Amino acid sequence: MLLVPAALAVAFLVLPLVALVVRAPWTTLPEALLSAEVGQALRLSLVCATSATALSMVLGIPLAWVLARAQFRGRRLLRALVTVPLVLPPVVGGVALLLLLGRRGLLGQYLDAWFGVTLPFTTPAVILAETFVAMPFLVIAVEGALRGADRRYEDAAATLGASRSLIFRRVTLPLIAPGVSAGAVLCFARALGEFGATISFAGSFPGVTRTMPIEVYLALETDPPAAIVLSLVLLAVSVVVLVSLRDRWLQGSAA
Amino acid sequence: MTSPSLRLWVVAIALAWAVPACGSPTASEQGGTVNVFAAASLTDAFRQIADEVERANPGLSVAVNVGASSALSQQIVSGAPADVFAAASPAAMATVIDAGEATAPQVFARNHLEIAVPADNPGRVDGLADFADPDRTFALCAAEVPCGAAAAAIFTAAGIRAAPDTLEQDVRAALSKVVLGEVDAALVYRTDVLAAGSKVRGIGFPEAEQAPSDYLLATLTSAPNAAGAEVFGAYVLSSEGQRILAKAGFELP
Amino acid sequence: MTGVPGLAADLRVMREDFSLEVDLGIEPGGVLALLGPNGAGKSTALQALAGLVPLRGGRITLAGRCLDDPGAGVFVPAAERAIGMVFQDYLLFPHLSAVDNVAFGLRAARVPRRQAREQAREWLERMGLAALADAKPGVLSGGQAQRVALARALAPGPRLLLLDEPLAALDASTKMEVRSELRRHLADFNGCTLLVTHDPLDAMVLADSLVVIEDGRVVQRGRTAEVARAPRTDYVARLVGLNLYRGRATGGRIAIEGGGVLVTADSCEGEVFAVFPPSAVVLHRHRPDGSARNTWQGRVAGLEQHADTMRVQIEAAPAVLADVTAAAVADLDLTVGAPVWAAVKATEIRCYSTLDSDGCRSAPAAGPV
Numbered sequence: 001m002l003l004v005p006a007a008l009a010v011a012f013l014v015l016p017l018v019a020l021v022v023r024a025p026w027t028t029l030p031e032a033l034l035s036a037e038v039g040q041a042l043r044l045s046l047v048c049a050t051s052a053t054a055l056s057m058v059l060g061i062p063l064a065w066v067l068a069r070a071q072f073r074g075r076r077l078l079r080a081l082v083t084v085p086l087v088l089p090p091v092v093g094g095v096a097l098l099l100l101l102g103r104r105g106l107l108g109q110y111l112d113a114w115f116g117v118t119l120p121f122t123t124p125a126v127i128l129a130e131t132f133v134a135m136p137f138l139v140i141a142v143e144g145a146l147r148g149a150d151r152r153y154e155d156a157a158a159t160l161g162a163s164r165s166l167i168f169r170r171v172t173l174p175l176i177a178p179g180v181s182a183g184a185v186l187c188f189a190r191a192l193g194e195f196g197a198t199i200s201f202a203g204s205f206p207g208v209t210r211t212m213p214i215e216v217y218l219a220l221e222t223d224p225p226a227a228i229v230l231s232l233v234l235l236a237v238s239v240v241v242l243v244s245l246r247d248r249w250l251q252g253s254a255a
Numbered sequence: 256m257t258s259p260s261l262r263l264w265v266v267a268i269a270l271a272w273a274v275p276a277c278g279s280p281t282a283s284e285q286g287g288t289v290n291v292f293a294a295a296s297l298t299d300a301f302r303q304i305a306d307e308v309e310r311a312n313p314g315l316s317v318a319v320n321v322g323a324s325s326a327l328s329q330q331i332v333s334g335a336p337a338d339v340f341a342a343a344s345p346a347a348m349a350t351v352i353d354a355g356e357a358t359a360p361q362v363f364a365r366n367h368l369e370i371a372v373p374a375d376n377p378g379r380v381d382g383l384a385d386f387a388d389p390d391r392t393f394a395l396c397a398a399e400v401p402c403g404a405a406a407a408a409i410f411t412a413a414g415i416r417a418a419p420d421t422l423e424q425d426v427r428a429a430l431s432k433v434v435l436g437e438v439d440a441a442l443v444y445r446t447d448v449l450a451a452g453s454k455v456r457g458i459g460f461p462e463a464e465q466a467p468s469d470y471l472l473a474t475l476t477s478a479p480n481a482a483g484a485e486v487f488g489a490y491v492l493s494s495e496g497q498r499i500l501a502k503a504g505f506e507l508p
Numbered sequence: 509m510t511g512v513p514g515l516a517a518d519l520r521v522m523r524e525d526f527s528l529e530v531d532l533g534i535e536p537g538g539v540l541a542l543l544g545p546n547g548a549g550k551s552t553a554l555q556a557l558a559g560l561v562p563l564r565g566g567r568i569t570l571a572g573r574c575l576d577d578p579g580a581g582v583f584v585p586a587a588e589r590a591i592g593m594v595f596q597d598y599l600l601f602p603h604l605s606a607v608d609n610v611a612f613g614l615r616a617a618r619v620p621r622r623q624a625r626e627q628a629r630e631w632l633e634r635m636g637l638a639a640l641a642d643a644k645p646g647v648l649s650g651g652q653a654q655r656v657a658l659a660r661a662l663a664p665g666p667r668l669l670l671l672d673e674p675l676a677a678l679d680a681s682t683k684m685e686v687r688s689e690l691r692r693h694l695a696d697f698n699g700c701t702l703l704v705t706h707d708p709l710d711a712m713v714l715a716d717s718l719v720v721i722e723d724g725r726v727v728q729r730g731r732t733a734e735v736a737r738a739p740r741t742d743y744v745a746r747l748v749g750l751n752l753y754r755g756r757a758t759g760g761r762i763a764i765e766g767g768g769v770l771v772t773a774d775s776c777e778g779e780v781f782a783v784f785p786p787s788a789v790v791l792h793r794h795r796p797d798g799s800a801r802n803t804w805q806g807r808v809a810g811l812e813q814h815a816d817t818m819r820v821q822i823e824a825a826p827a828v829l830a831d832v833t834a835a836a837v838a839d840l841d842l843t844v845g846a847p848v849w850a851a852v853k854a855t856e857i858r859c860y861s862t863l864d865s866d867g868c869r870s871a872p873a874a875g876p877v
Contacts, residue, residue: 098435098437102435102436102437103392103436103437104435104436104437118392120392120421120437121392121420121421121437121438150599152595152599153599153601155558155560155586155599156593156595156599156601157601157612157616158559158560158585158586158587159558159559159560159586159587159589159591159592159593159661159670160587160592160612160613160616160660160661160664161587161588161613161616161617161664162587162612162613162616163587163616164587166616170601170612171601174601174603174604175601175602175603177603199424199428202421203394203420203421203422203423203432204397204421204422204423204424205419205420205421205422206422209421210422214424217424218397218399218424219399220326220329221323221325221326221328221329221399221400223399224329
């Protein structure tokens with residue numbers, strides 16, 4: 001009795017992707033793939049998603065540690081606050097970023113006045129928008145891994161004379177590596193697909209802020225076959241990332 | 256889950272889908288709902304016209320769906336249940352006509368591009384030539400949407416190499432960047448400047464006068480409510496409809 | 509106290525529903541076993557010594573250095589104490605090879621990588637594990653993992669080695685071998701060793717002296733052999749496998765608390781403990797007419813296989829445990845509920861005063877044993 005809805009779910013999730021593949025303009029595909037716009041958007045998307053993942057790890061892993069290990073009042077509230085971007089419509093996130101870091105934003109006005117830095121419409125703005133939306137995925141995954149990890153390994157390391165930072169680097173992090181990888185993959189995938197926050201905070205300019213999803217959206221209005229080609233590229237990149245990282249986990253746990 | 260409640264749900268969902276379909280026959284008595292797909296720049300004017308049409312035709316209700324004309328044309332071609340299409344560019348209308356979804360569109364309004372600047376004009380923009388300055392921040396519409404195509408045509412004609420910082424997906428998105436003060440100027444339609452009120456100031460320029468944008472209206476061939484579509488189209492072209500459009504800043508053909 | 513070369517600890521720790529008050533001392537090179545039932549506070553004591561749990565009162569000094577003294581506001585964190593700890597389930601870092609596990613403490617002490625690995629290899633060699641240096645903990649057997657854990661704890665050269673049930677995770681067959689090997693390595697170690705266990709055999713084989721705790725308090729302490737001969741609580745008696753009674757003696761006759769009288773060849777007077785091993789008990793179906801001075805009747809309350817003998821639990825005044833052969837169980841038709849006579853020679857019963865060697869009834873002794 002569960003098989004019928006399960007089959008429906010599979011069809012629902014997979015058939016749209018099949019349609020994408022079936023309706024792809026295969027004859028003109030190589031030409032479309034080699035076009036300057038696609039290359040530019042793909043490169044920008046990869047650079048930004050990778051940077052956003054790196055930034056999320058640098059900031060998110062310590063945050064996850066605080067949420068999992070530190071004892072303080074308001075920890076639940078803090079967790080709720082930092083995971084809001086998970087459920088917030090990304091466009092709202094983009095608007096919020098604009099109101100904070102825009103040229104007239106709460107902080108942005110000082111960045112502009114004191115340092116002459118304006119973030120909107122720049123590549124760093126894309127990275128910030130993607131980080132805003134994607135970091136909570138990493139934080140949640142790493143916090144879960146930290147909670148699941150056996151803390152007595154850390155005790156053992158302490159009795160061997162290891163400082164807190166050494167324990168974190170050489171014991172805690174390796175122990176939660178699978179959780180960190182999972183979080184990083186989710187984070188990267190989310191950043192790669194980011195559209196709403198990017199277009200509202202960073203705008204859309206070829207080579208600077210126009211990432212693949214925005215390119216797909218624009219192409220859909222005038223040149224649907226091009227949109228399909230772009231979508232195929234995004235689909236391929238996503239599948240490659242998921243598969244390659246999944247293999248690495250398996251190797252890691254088997255070693 | 257073979258319970259009656261599941262079956263009830265299935266029936267309920269099926270009914271919900273069936274009801275709009277059943278609405279078609281009553282359309283001959285000018286009832287039901289007219290679905291109007293309209294360019295984003297028509298938002299305010301068409302909402303007002305919809306109210307007037309509903310008042311004059313009890314039993315008829317009008318639903319206005321606004322967006323970038325190019326996006327709407329793709330939705331219509333993909334089978335969206337639209338009765339009327341009002342496009343901000345001949346190109347978007349052409350997409351629909353080429354697909355056999357409409358014939359004989361009529362020009363019902365014209366619009367001009369205008370430079371929109373924040374009320375305090377922080378970039379001191381005063382003409383089209385300023386758009387070539389890479390140090391100031393400008394928004395244009397993406398070339399794929401009508402306002403972007405119109406802007407590109409104007410810059411080409413004027414021999415100006417514009418240096419925009421962002422190419423927005425529709426005219427209202429470009430306008431909102433001006434409203435928020437994130438850009439020094441954007442090229443939008445005059446009607447958008449009017450709709451934005453006091454936060455935005457419009458600066459006209461002679462090049463725009465030579466390149467007006469034509470707005471086209473058509474009843475769709477596969478309109479579920481063809482009779483209602485006729486009623487709505489007739490009102491737009493009537494003197495009452497034209498007056499509302501003029502008040503919103505449109506020029507009349 | 510700063511002159512004490514070994515460990516001197518007065519541990520006072522409070523937990524929600526539990527308080528620990530234990531004092532212990534170990535000479536350099538000495539091995540002290542901390543023995544007690546589950547929940548007695550053994551692990552808490554160990555964690556306090558390791559610096560994983562702070563004291564609420566008392567103090568710890570190791571080799572003249574104060575490690576924890578809440579009264580004086582001193583607390584040295586675990587990483588800065590010269591201790592090594594072998595955990596019950598070893599807790600070898602699963603992502604590091606055996607040699608890197610052993611080198612971990614040396615690396616933490618900023619020994620250069622190559623040198624640390626070299627020393628770690630030497631330690632593994634000493635443990636007979638040279639071939640497994642590059643193996644990950646996941647592929648090691650229980651006994652191998654235990655030796656790696658021991659090498660890891662010893663490699664940085666601790667002054668105090670803490671062993672938390674080091675043999676509990678092993679199966680019976682490897683336990684014996686690992687135990688005798690551990691004894692050899694402990695003999696080579698010139699720091700203090702504290703062994704926490706609930707297995708009296710570990711304590712007998714590995715330790716010179718014992719501290720027995722129950723409910724967070726010391727109930728008995730002394731040289732291992734003394735404690736084994738003269739238990740002072742039912743728990744210790746059960747551990748060392750003796751029948752223990754408390755009573756009042758007058759001229760070789762002991763009136764047992766709770767009923768019954770035992771006659772002993774020892775001379776003792778006043779409040780005394782009387783002990784004899786279960787193997788000294790002879791069972792009869794009918795009243796025996798032999799030379800045994802002590803005979804009394806009871807009922808079989810339980811039977812339990814014990815290595816190659818059967819341990820028979822007898823309800824009587826006083827209650828008694830008897831070890832008999834399986835053949836005797838069959839001959840006597842011993843089943844639960846069956847009436848039975850117990851006989852013990854007076855020469856088998858030893859008695860000693862309930863006052864301990866310091867003249868105190870039950871208060872723990874102060875300072876090192």
